[in-house]
Amino acid sequence: MEFITKKPPIVGNSQRTYKRSINLHFALLIVAIAAVILKAYTKVPETVTYTALDQSFKVFLMLAVGAFTSVVIELFYSLSEGSTKKFDSYKGFVDPINTGLIIALLLPTITPIYVLILAVIVGVYAGKLVFGGYGYYIFNPALVGVLFANLSFGSQLTVTNTPLMLLKRALGGETISFTNMTDLFVGNYDALAIGTTSVILLCVIFIYLLITRVIDIRTSGTFLLTVLIMSFGVGFINFYVEGNMSGVFDYVVINMITGFTLFAAVFLVSESVSSPTSRETKMIYAVVIATLMMLVRVLGSQPEGVVFAILFGNMITPFINRTVKRSDNKTLLKTSLILLFTVLFISISLGFILQSELIDIFASIGGALL
Amino acid sequence: MITEYRTFLNPKKVYIPLTDIDSKIANVSVEEGDRVLVGQIVAYKFKGKDKTPVLSTVSGTVVGFVEKLDRYAKIVDHIIIENDLLMETIELTNYKDKLAVSQDRNFIHNVTTYSENISTAQVRTALKGLGIQKVTVDGLFTDIKFKGQTEHIVVNAIFTNEPFISTDYEAIIHNAEAIADGICLLGIGAGAKTLTVIVDKYMPAEALDELGKAIVDKNIELISINVKIIKSWDYKIIQKLVKHNLSLNLLDDGVLYTSVHAALMVHDAIRKGIPVTSRQVAITGDGLKVNAVYDVRIGTLFSDLVEDLEGYHEVENMNLHIGSFLTGIQLDNDDFAITQSVDSINVSEYREVEEDVCIKCGDCNDICPAGILPQNIMDAELRSVNSRIVELDTHLCVECGLCTYVCPSKINVLEWVRRAKRRVG
Numbered sequence: 066m067e068f069i070t071k072k073p074p075i076v077g078n079s080q081r082t083y084k085r086s087i088n089l090h091f092a093l094l095i096v097a098i099a100a101v102i103l104k105a106y107t108k109v110p111e112t113v114t115y116t117a118l119d120q121s122f123k124v125f126l127m128l129a130v131g132a133f134t135s136v137v138i139e140l141f142y143s144l145s146e147g148s149t150k151k152f153d154s155y156k157g158f159v160d161p162i163n164t165g166l167i168i169a170l171l172l173p174t175i176t177p178i179y180v181l182i183l184a185v186i187v188g189v190y191a192g193k194l195v196f197g198g199y200g201y202y203i204f205n206p207a208l209v210g211v212l213f214a215n216l217s218f219g220s221q222l223t224v225t226n227t228p229l230m231l232l233k234r235a236l237g238g239e240t241i242s243f244t245n246m247t248d249l250f251v252g253n254y255d256a257l258a259i260g261t262t263s264v265i266l267l268c269v270i271f272i273y274l275l276i277t278r279v280i281d282i283r284t285s286g287t288f289l290l291t292v293l294i295m296s297f298g299v300g301f302i303n304f305y306v307e308g309n310m311s312g313v314f315d316y317v318v319i320n321m322i323t324g325f326t327l328f329a330a331v332f333l334v335s336e337s338v339s340s341p342t343s344r345e346t347k348m349i350y351a352v353v354i355a356t357l358m359m360l361v362r363v364l365g366s367q368p369e370g371v372v373f374a375i376l377f378g379n380m381i382t383p384f385i386n387r388t389v390k391r392s393d394n395k396t397l398l399k400t401s402l403i404l405l406f407t408v409l410f411i412s413i414s415l416g417f418i419l420q421s422e423l424i425d426i427f428a429s430i431g432g433a434l435l
Numbered sequence: 436m437i438t439e440y441r442t443f444l445n446p447k448k449v450y451i452p453l454t455d456i457d458s459k460i461a462n463v464s465v466e467e468g469d470r471v472l473v474g475q476i477v478a479y480k481f482k483g484k485d486k487t488p489v490l491s492t493v494s495g496t497v498v499g500f501v502e503k504l505d506r507y508a509k510i511v512d513h514i515i516i517e518n519d520l521l522m523e524t525i526e527l528t529n530y531k532d533k534l535a536v537s538q539d540r541n542f543i544h545n546v547t548t549y550s551e552n553i554s555t556a557q558v559r560t561a562l563k564g565l566g567i568q569k570v571t572v573d574g575l576f577t578d579i580k581f582k583g584q585t586e587h588i589v590v591n592a593i594f595t596n597e598p599f600i601s602t603d604y605e606a607i608i609h610n611a612e613a614i615a616d617g618i619c620l621l622g623i624g625a626g627a628k629t630l631t632v633i634v635d636k637y638m639p640a641e642a643l644d645e646l647g648k649a650i651v652d653k654n655i656e657l658i659s660i661n662v663k664i665i666k667s668w669d670y671k672i673i674q675k676l677v678k679h680n681l682s683l684n685l686l687d688d689g690v691l692y693t694s695v696h697a698a699l700m701v702h703d704a705i706r707k708g709i710p711v712t713s714r715q716v717a718i719t720g721d722g723l724k725v726n727a728v729y730d731v732r733i734g735t736l737f738s739d740l741v742e743d744l745e746g747y748h749e750v751e752n753m754n755l756h757i758g759s760f761l762t763g764i765q766l767d768n769d770d771f772a773i774t775q776s777v778d779s780i781n782v783s784e785y786r787e788v789e790e791d792v793c794i795k796c797g798d799c800n801d802i803c804p805a806g807i808l809p810q811n812i813m814d815a816e817l818r819s820v821n822s823r824i825v826e827l828d829t830h831l832c833v834e835c836g837l838c839t840y841v842c843p844s845k846i847n848v849l850e851w852v853r854r855a856k857r858r859v860g
């Protein structure tokens with residue numbers, strides 16, 4: 066009896082890459098459907114001529130066009146490479162559709178369709194295919210597309226009065242009353258992007274993806290934790306009124322649940338291909354992104370900084386990878402402590418910078434020392 | 436699934452390889468036509484000056500020598516002995532005295548009190564004389580050899596052969612005392628400081644009870660693990676003992692790591708003077724009509740066992756795998772003899788699973804017991820950056836294969852790490 070001596074793959078471990086993509090796909094589809102439905106219930110301003118249903122259809126159109134364009138580009142690319150074998154089964158479509166959907170979900174309802182198409186083309190071609198496709202890209206392709214749209218067509222994409230913007234104005238000293246909290250949790254308010262609003266849904270999906278191991282708690286969790294600590298630090302320094310924490314909590318909650326924070330934690334930060342590979346580096350990566358995002362939110366001119374922050378994180382991933390050589394408990398502990406310390410330090414300094422009190426404090430410390 | 440327990444102790448002929456993976460030169464001491472007895476030395480094999488006897492496992496006539504495939508997929512000389520079924524044994528010394536069980540919990544520190552019954556030298560001579568050396572070889576397991584300072588004896592009561600996890604618990608239940616004694620004997624032979632047994636948390640209560648009863652007051656530590664979670668348990672346990680990263684060969688760290696079956700063989704050899712002439716082998720896989728745990732005479736051809744198991748299913752492209760799936764080897768032929776070092780054989784249909792690209796999920800980095808980063812090593816190897824490979828402590832890899840196991844893209848990560856090692860070797 067003859068046998069073949071090729072080493073069989075180990076089948077006992079049922080984790081498969083494509084299963085992860087499909088789980089992600091599933092999650093994205095749910096978010097997409099939810100976005101369409103939510104739009105139908107979002108109040109439109111009385112001054113406009115369109116109805117909520119129009120808006121809902123627009124969202125649907127955007128999602129469909131985004132996914133479709135992405136698939137078409139990948140298909141063309143495969144054709145030019147001479148093999149479309151990949152597209153024999155639905156598995157091959159999953160990843161292109163995912164990228165297309167994420168791009169569409171990250172743009173606001175008012176996005177002109179041609180901007181969306183351009184964004185997808187840039188994201189999928191320049192962000193993914195030129196590097197060799199799935200598994201090889203350096204930058205998160207979806208974010209490349211979104212950044213392109215935001216930079217080139219910024220004026221066409223402007224949404225006003227999102228909660229984050231109000232918050233920023235509040236930091237500037239205005240008194241602002243926020244939309245009620247239930248709306249914020251369900252997600253039927255106008256935001257910077259169509260897919261990022263429903264907190265409840267995103268939380269459920271977060272847990273689902275954690276269980277199916279599509280995303281990694283060490284990246285997403287660290288990211289959320291850092292945002293939490295930083296917004297608490299900044300909020301405490303700026304909104305704390307004798308014995309009344311409610312201003313601080315509002316600040317923290319709005320930072321956590323609006324903007325791209327949750328969407329980023331669920332779909333963007335943990336994107337494995339463009340992020341580092343060991344647990345320590347994953348934590349460093351998440352902290353870098355969260356810090357940058359908060360910097361932009363607090364100090365920058367744009368209301369939302371996560372797109373840029375993640376792309377920056379992608380860019381320094383090879384460098385972060387190089388900082389850690391081993392992955393044992395000692396390294397883990399050391400890294401966590403250093404990170405915690407850094408985050409605390411940054412959040413406090415951010416708070417004071419905002420109050421322009423930092424210089425006074427330094428002066429007084431200097432005075433005390435002398 | 437293993438459904439049966441069988442014995443196959445009377446093959447017509449046995450084929451015993453004269454050399455093995457380490458000892459590559461053999462010096463034969465019998466001729467064709469000679470009659471040999473069970474336990475008789477038919478040859479010596481050498482690794483440098485290190486001499487190990489090759490024993491006959493049956494009584495009968497030497498009918499010749501032949502070159503054939505051994506279980507390491509090498510062609511080596513085998514001696515063929517025709518079994519006369521009389522099982523006549525040579526005279527053997529044995530050390531029947533039971534170990535005086537001391538109530539002193541610190542017995543390990545005064546092994547000398549035990550030497551009244553049996554000395555380190557006696558244990559070593561007995562084991563060597565009876566050819567007990569390579570009982571379990573795959574994975575982290577070590578040979579039974581006392582080289583340098585061996586401070587820790589670790590014995591595994593779990594037999595893992597992914598996807599089958601099975602241990603013949605009957606054997607443990609009936610032989611618990613003997614196993615415990617075997618572990619102590621190994622400890623004496625090595626002059627070891629600690630004795631450890633690793634068991635499955637969910638093993639049948641009876642087996643655990645018996646084992647517990649047997650090891651009580653012998654100062655053997657029992658560590659239970661959860662085998663359902665694939666993790667490098669044994670690595671971590673041994674690492675705790677030696678307090679540093681492990682070497683590729685645990686003997687260099689002063690650890691002798693073996694299985695309960697080996698402990699049983701040690702007991703049999705020293706207390707009863709029985710040389711290792713049979714062993715337990717689990718034969719599994721969907722390529723076979725029947726799966727069974729065998730008590731089999733060493734030297735039996737695997738093809739004879741297959742016949743006993745009613746043959747193969749008619750499947751094209753089959754894999755024959757010896758040892759654990761993470762670390763074992765494939766053979767291209769079933770015409771090989773069972774040796775001391777064969778603990779399991781799997782015959783399954785070969786199912787190709789396509790390798791995907793690395794998605795940099797980091798699962799392999801997380802699982803690595805040596806605390807190194809196989810993904811990063813693979814990356815460095817792909818880009819041929821030698822300095823980075825060295826920087827990443829590639830030499831600490833113990834080739835456990837867990838990185839390959841966890842990879843969701845089914846990449847053979849271990850192979851890349853091996854290549855990297857060779858590059859900077």
Ligand code: SF4
Pocket residue numbers: 802803804805806807809831832833834835836837838839848849852
């Ligand atoms: S690199 Fe792979 S084979 Fe080597 S020790 Fe780590 S997990 Fe085991």
Ligand code: SF4
Pocket residue numbers: 342792793794795796797798799800810841842843844845846848
């Ligand atoms: S487990 Fe596989 S896919 Fe994941 S990082 Fe390691 S090699 Fe890449």
